[in-house]
Amino acid sequence: MSRPIIEVRGISKKYRLGKLGMTSFRDEMQNLVNRFRSKPDPMPSPKREVTDFWALRDVSFDVEPGQVIGIIGRNGAGKSTLLKILSRITEPTTGEIKIRGRIASLLEVGTGFHPELSGRENVFLNGAILGMTRSEIRNKFDAIVDFAEISQFIDTPVKRYSSGMYVRLAFAVAAHLEPEILIIDEVLAVGDQAFQQKCLGKMQQVANSDGRTILFVSHHMPAVRRLCERCVVLSKGLATPPIDVESAIDHYNREFKLGESAHAIDTSSLPRDHGRGRTCKIVHVDAKGTPALSYGDPLNLEVTLECFESVKDVMIGVGFDTMDGNRVLTLDSDTQAAPLTLPRGRHLVNLHLDYMPLHPAQYCLSVAAVSGANCHDILPRFAVWEVITSKHDTISDRGFGGCRLPPSVSVSG
Amino acid sequence: MTTQQQEFEITIRPNQGWLNIDWKGLRDYRDLLILLVRRDFVSKYQQTVLGPLWFVINPVITTIVFTLVFGKVVGISTDGLDPTLFYMCGLVAWTYFSSVLGSTAATFTGNAHLFGKVYFPRLIVPLALAASHLFTLGIQLVTFVAIYVVYHYNGRAADLAPNSLVFLMPLFIAHMALLALGVGMALSALTAKYRDFHHLSGFLVQLWMYATPIIYPLSSLIKKMPAGFEWAAVLNPMTMLVEAFRYSTMSRGTFSYGFYGISLGVSVIVFVVGLAMFQRAARTFVDTV
Numbered sequence: 204m205s206r207p208i209i210e211v212r213g214i215s216k217k218y219r220l221g222k223l224g225m226t227s228f229r230d231e232m233q234n235l236v237n238r239f240r241s242k243p244d245p246m247p248s249p250k251r252e253v254t255d256f257w258a259l260r261d262v263s264f265d266v267e268p269g270q271v272i273g274i275i276g277r278n279g280a281g282k283s284t285l286l287k288i289l290s291r292i293t294e295p296t297t298g299e300i301k302i303r304g305r306i307a308s309l310l311e312v313g314t315g316f317h318p319e320l321s322g323r324e325n326v327f328l329n330g331a332i333l334g335m336t337r338s339e340i341r342n343k344f345d346a347i348v349d350f351a352e353i354s355q356f357i358d359t360p361v362k363r364y365s366s367g368m369y370v371r372l373a374f375a376v377a378a379h380l381e382p383e384i385l386i387i388d389e390v391l392a393v394g395d396q397a398f399q400q401k402c403l404g405k406m407q408q409v410a411n412s413d414g415r416t417i418l419f420v421s422h423h424m425p426a427v428r429r430l431c432e433r434c435v436v437l438s439k440g441l442a443t444p445p446i447d448v449e450s451a452i453d454h455y456n457r458e459f460k461l462g463e464s465a466h467a468i469d470t471s472s473l474p475r476d477h478g479r480g481r482t483c484k485i486v487h488v489d490a491k492g493t494p495a496l497s498y499g500d501p502l503n504l505e506v507t508l509e510c511f512e513s514v515k516d517v518m519i520g521v522g523f524d525t526m527d528g529n530r531v532l533t534l535d536s537d538t539q540a541a542p543l544t545l546p547r548g549r550h551l552v553n554l555h556l557d558y559m560p561l562h563p564a565q566y567c568l569s570v571a572a573v574s575g576a577n578c579h580d581i582l583p584r585f586a587v588w589e590v591i592t593s594k595h596d597t598i599s600d601r602g603f604g605g606c607r608l609p610p611s612v613s614v615s616g
Numbered sequence: 617m618t619t620q621q622q623e624f625e626i627t628i629r630p631n632q633g634w635l636n637i638d639w640k641g642l643r644d645y646r647d648l649l650i651l652l653v654r655r656d657f658v659s660k661y662q663q664t665v666l667g668p669l670w671f672v673i674n675p676v677i678t679t680i681v682f683t684l685v686f687g688k689v690v691g692i693s694t695d696g697l698d699p700t701l702f703y704m705c706g707l708v709a710w711t712y713f714s715s716v717l718g719s720t721a722a723t724f725t726g727n728a729h730l731f732g733k734v735y736f737p738r739l740i741v742p743l744a745l746a747a748s749h750l751f752t753l754g755i756q757l758v759t760f761v762a763i764y765v766v767y768h769y770n771g772r773a774a775d776l777a778p779n780s781l782v783f784l785m786p787l788f789i790a791h792m793a794l795l796a797l798g799v800g801m802a803l804s805a806l807t808a809k810y811r812d813f814h815h816l817s818g819f820l821v822q823l824w825m826y827a828t829p830i831i832y833p834l835s836s837l838i839k840k841m842p843a844g845f846e847w848a849a850v851l852n853p854m855t856m857l858v859e860a861f862r863y864s865t866m867s868r869g870t871f872s873y874g875f876y877g878i879s880l881g882v883s884v885i886v887f888v889v890g891l892a893m894f895q896r897a898a899r900t901f902v903d904t905v
Binding site: 218287288289290291292293294295296297298299300301302303306308314315317319320324327328331332333334335336337360 | 627900
């Protein structure tokens with residue numbers, strides 16, 4: 204009976220790559236003059252090379268009122284382009300969208316904050332930029348300030364705020380928008396963890412109790428799983444219709460498995476410091492058996508060594524660092540086994556874990572081959588691997604980064 | 617429910633017409649316009665000691681310089697008007713025009729970040745600029761009137777008096793805003809594509825001032841025109857506007873409705889062209905930054 208609140212019909216978006224549009228006026232004048240003189244272009248490729256790039260191809264889907272739809276896809280799949288078109292920041296090249304309701308987007312919190320103005324004035328200005336009227340903002344002002352937890356600084360210019368206060372205030376304004384359709388893009392990247400939980404809770408409340416239609420774009424699958432009923436999966440500009448969350452996340456992960464061949468890395472020609480790799484060289488690192496690294500699944504790391512002479516008492520160590528540089532997992536071959544003695548030649552060393560304890564996130568990988576104080580070869584942070592979510596991962600939205608292992612539980616007393 | 621839904625229906629499709637203006641959007645975002653004006657006003661004089669007094673100091677000092685250089689040293693005619701009042705009247709009008717033009721020309725480059733993140737009718741920004749500079753204009757006009765009144769009673773300008781045209785002042789100001797917005801929007805669209813125009817627009821404003829009767833009266837410009845081509849002197853729409861400011865307040869100078877009509881006609885054409893260029897740039901700007 205009720206019509207879809209958003210109807211997307213055959214949307215495509217073309218970008219022109221290359222230098223066009225970024226040339227200076229002089230260059231274009233020069234071209235014009237040359238064309239009149241019918242001279243050949245003095246600046247052939249690459250300067251004038253223009254290629255078309257289709258960020259979205261014939262995307263169609265419907266969203267029903269009150270639905271919370273996730274939009275997921277790898278970087279460059281067209282998510283941001285789709286959001287920009289939906290929020291009217293840019294135009295589609297072809298196609299048509301009908302939106303039956305007020306729409307507000309939260310592409311980046313704090314847009315339009317002016318550093319010289321007080322928190323109070325910025326709440327009004329930012330609210331107006333996001334499409335609220337002054338009387339709407341006035342009604343919600345106290346709730347906004349409460350939510351942001353900054354009531355004592357509300358008349359201080361925001362340039363004196365800490366970055367945490369700034370972000371909290373910005374999110375608070377956005378969270379109190381009351382459009383029929385809300386577009387949210389990666390807001391979970393803001394604030395400390397407690398505040399992130401609060402934001403997630405607020406969004407859930409908005410979604411559940413107020414019957415708002417929400418489009419939620421995120422890389423954070425646990426949040427998608429918690430908030431959304433259905434997801435549109437984008438890949439290379441093509442979109443699936445809204446499908447249920449589990450199959451969407453499956454689809455997204457499959458994408459990763461197909462795309463991320465980087466789990467097998469030829470390390471033989473990477474540069475080394477201090478002439479390392481002369482006695483024994485790490486030539487290949489591979490996560491065997493699993494097309495993707497997933498939380499809770501077994502992990503088989505295969506390190507290939509090329510020994511140019513026989514080496515004694517070798518330990519192979521693999522380290523995973525978070526993207527902000529903290530070592531969260533170390534696998535040393537000699538933790539419970541004896542160090543290896545390897546003759547000349549090529550050897551495959553397999554390191555196995557039954558249960559991958561790392562949270563879904565990206566990690567920097569380091570590998571070393573060491574005999575006591577003698578470091579044969581070391582490759583610090585030579586690759587970034589993504590650990591993805593899996594069926595074991597039901598609760599990882601409780602924290603970010605680090606390890607989680609399933610303990611055995613018993614109750615006594 | 618259905619009626620409410622239809623009320624908000626928005627259709628997004630490519631390449632709407634050149635002059636497609638989102639009237640409803642402008643109305644819905646009128647509070648934003650007011651808040652942007654407030655922001656401009658507050659932020660400009662935040663952390664200054666003299667605050668809005670700068671609105672007064674600027675034209676007064678320029679007037680003194682002009683009076684000394686062009687009045688005393690060079691000795692350019694002022695149509696028999698007191699040089700201080702002559703220069704100040706022209707400068708007050710010109711200051712409004714050039715500051716609206718200059719700030720409008722930076723609409724896209726100065727708001728690139730904002731425009732890339734949120735939708736609101738882009739026209740709000742130039743409109744807010746034209747409105748926020750009205751405060752400056754108001755304060756400067758009051759300063760001018762104060763000096764005028766003092767001069768009138770101490771005898772330096774005893775023979776000068778406003779005439780009924782002074783009631784058209786709101787029209788003159790609106791006309792000036794229209795012209796400044798037209799040129800400014802055209803420049804902002806050009807600047808969005810070619811940053812060269814950023815440098816050019818400052819230069820253009822400077823040259824334009826000398827082409828406008830600020831430091832000389834229109835009568836001496838008309839004298840230089842070949843017979844029968846006097847109207848060419850008012851093809852620059854600012855000419856008649858500055859002259860109208862002087863004539864309506866002090867009843868000296870050159871004013872004719874015919875000339876004013878030419879000026880208004882040119883301004884409207886400039887505005888429509890500027891608006892069309894602006895609207896076009898607004899739709900594609902985000903893809904090219």
